[in-house]
Each structure stands twice: as structure tokens, then as C-alpha cells.
Amino acid sequence: MSTKDEKAKEVMDEGTAHAKGGRDTGAGGFIILFFIIGFAASMVLGWVVFPQLLYSQKQQPFNFNHALHVEEVDEGCESCHFFRDDGSFSGIPKLAQCTDCHEEPMGDTEDEEIFVEQYVTRDREVPWLSYSRQPDCVFFSHAAHVIGAKMDCVSCHGHIGESESSRPYEYNRVTGYSRDIWGKNIAGFKKNSWDRMKMDDCAQCHKEAGIVHTSSVQTERDACFVCHK
Known part of the structure; x- marks a missing residue:
């Protein structure tokens, strides 16, 4: 092979190497882009979509106005959530506590009507959540x-x-x-x-x-x- 042919071959080899290098760079960029897209998608699924699927909601039997009751009673929270004589905690009030004041409707709100008609008059405990x-x-x-x-x-x-x-x-x-x-x-x-x-x-x-x-x-x-x- 002549000197001229050898130089031509070297030039071709260098071009091929540069072409391969260019293709490698392009592939690397594609992998990085794919990683970024996948990471973003996983964050959206894990932080936004997953909690929406994992948790469900229920409504309370009716609305309870804490602010109004705290204002009206004498001892604040302890009027309804108190300690018994043995030291145990009463927790969520039972119907008997509520009927001390609510045997008859107090006010004309929809929630008061629901409470009296569906629970007080029927002697049913409110299924609070x-x-x-x-x-x-x-x-x-x-x-x-x-x-x-x-x-x-x-x-x-x-x-x-x-x-x-x-x-x-x-x-x-x-x-x-x-x-x-x-x-x-x-x-x-x-x-x-x-x-x-x-x-x-x-x-x-x-x-x-x-x-x-x-x-x-x-x-x-x-x-x-x-x-x-």
C-alpha cells in the first residue's frame, strides 16, 4: 500500500471514530433525558396521584359547630370532653350528654334538624368518625x-x-x-x-x-x- 493510500485510510478511520463518538454522545443525552422524564413522572405519581388513590373521604353525619358550643358552655372543651370520676377520659360525647341541651331543636339550622330528627327522637347514637x-x-x-x-x-x-x-x-x-x-x-x-x-x-x-x-x-x-x- 502506498503512502498516499495509508494517509487516506487514516483519515477515514479518524472520521469513523468521530462519527461513533458523535453517536455515543447522542445516546448518552437520550439516556439522561429519559431518566429526567422518568424521575419527574415517578415524583408526580408518588407525591400527587398515589395519595389520592391511597386515601378516601367520608363526611361526618352532619356538621358540628365547635366554635358555637365553646362560646355557649361554661367550661370550654371540658364541658363535653371530660374526665370521669375514675380518671378515664370520656372522649366523643354520647347522646345522653347532648340531650341535656338538645331534647328540642335549638335554632333552625339544617344540622340541628338532622341531629334531633334522626338521632335524638330515635334515641340513636351519632356515628361520629x-x-x-x-x-x-x-x-x-x-x-x-x-x-x-x-x-x-x-x-x-x-x-x-x-x-x-x-x-x-x-x-x-x-x-x-x-x-x-x-x-x-x-x-x-x-x-x-x-x-x-x-x-x-x-x-x-x-x-x-x-x-x-x-x-x-x-x-x-x-x-x-x-x-x-
């Missing part, structure tokens, strides 16, 4: 927190006492538990103490209150069996 119902394995003592630790209701329940209507009850389709326990933010971020009621939130509050692990041994008040039965 509890926003704060914990898993069955969890035990929570209101007395320990309200009486012992002097916590206010807002710390866990937010400003529900100022609400004038009942918001929808959101629950997990798989577990059946309220979304208020896990929180609205799927990433786990929260701004307020009442944004969620997970074990991590309880542990953080206990730590701030001085109820913490001592070395490798748990203090009696922070033992697992205190909250998990």
Missing part, C-alpha cells in the same frame, strides 16, 4: 398528658375548637386509619405539633419533656409497654 383514632395496639392516656403533663388540647388536636363546620374524614384505604395520624404531608414534614400523631412525634415530645432513654436502659415511663399494649 374520629379523626384521632390510633391503631388498636396503641394506648394513649389523656389523663397523663392533660392532668399530669398540663398539656392543652391544641397541642394534639389543633384549633378544632374554633371550627364552625366538620371537615371531611380522610382514611387510609389499606389500614382504615385516619390520615390525621400519618399527616397530610407524604414527605413527613410538619409545621405544627398537631399536623400528625406518629410515634416519632410522641418520642420527640417525650424527649423535650425529659422522658428519654438513660444509657442503654429505658426509664419506666418511656418503656414500650407504656404506649403499646
Whole structure:
């Protein structure tokens, strides 16, 4: 092969190499673009679509005006949510508590009419949906927190006492538990103490209150069996 032919071959080889390099660059760009599109799609599905599918909503039997009741009663929240003589917490009021004031309609609202006609006159308990119902394995003592630790209701329940209507009850389709326990933010971020009621939130509050692990041994008040039965 002549010198001229060898130079021509070298030029062709260099051109082929550059062409291959160009194709490799193009393929790499396509892979990066595909990754970005896939990542964006997964974020939308995981953060927007999935929560919509995972959680469902139910409406309360009728709207309850907390603000009106707090204004009218003497002892605020404790008028309806009180501690019994044995120290146990009454929780959501039973019909008997309500009929002390509502044997006859008080006002002319649609919700009052529903309450009296469908529940009071029929002597039926109102099937309220509890926003704060914990898993069955969890035990929570209101007395320990309200009486012992002097916590206010807002710390866990937010400003529900100022609400004038009942918001929808959101629950997990798989577990059946309220979304208020896990929180609205799927990433786990929260701004307020009442944004969620997970074990991590309880542990953080206990730590701030001085109820913490001592070395490798748990203090009696922070033992697992205190909250998990």
C-alpha cells in the first residue's frame, strides 16, 4: 500500500471514530433525558396521584359547630370532653350528654334538624368518625398528658375548637386509619405539633419533656409497654 493510500485510510478511520463518538454522545443525552422524564413522572405519581388513590373521604353525619358550643358552655372543651370520676377520659360525647341541651331543636339550622330528627327522637347514637383514632395496639392516656403533663388540647388536636363546620374524614384505604395520624404531608414534614400523631412525634415530645432513654436502659415511663399494649 502506498503512502498516499495509508494517509487516506487514516483519515477515514479518524472520521469513523468521530462519527461513533458523535453517536455515543447522542445516546448518552437520550439516556439522561429519559431518566429526567422518568424521575419527574415517578415524583408526580408518588407525591400527587398515589395519595389520592391511597386515601378516601367520608363526611361526618352532619356538621358540628365547635366554635358555637365553646362560646355557649361554661367550661370550654371540658364541658363535653371530660374526665370521669375514675380518671378515664370520656372522649366523643354520647347522646345522653347532648340531650341535656338538645331534647328540642335549638335554632333552625339544617344540622340541628338532622341531629334531633334522626338521632335524638330515635334515641340513636351519632356515628361520629374520629379523626384521632390510633391503631388498636396503641394506648394513649389523656389523663397523663392533660392532668399530669398540663398539656392543652391544641397541642394534639389543633384549633378544632374554633371550627364552625366538620371537615371531611380522610382514611387510609389499606389500614382504615385516619390520615390525621400519618399527616397530610407524604414527605413527613410538619409545621405544627398537631399536623400528625406518629410515634416519632410522641418520642420527640417525650424527649423535650425529659422522658428519654438513660444509657442503654429505658426509664419506666418511656418503656414500650407504656404506649403499646
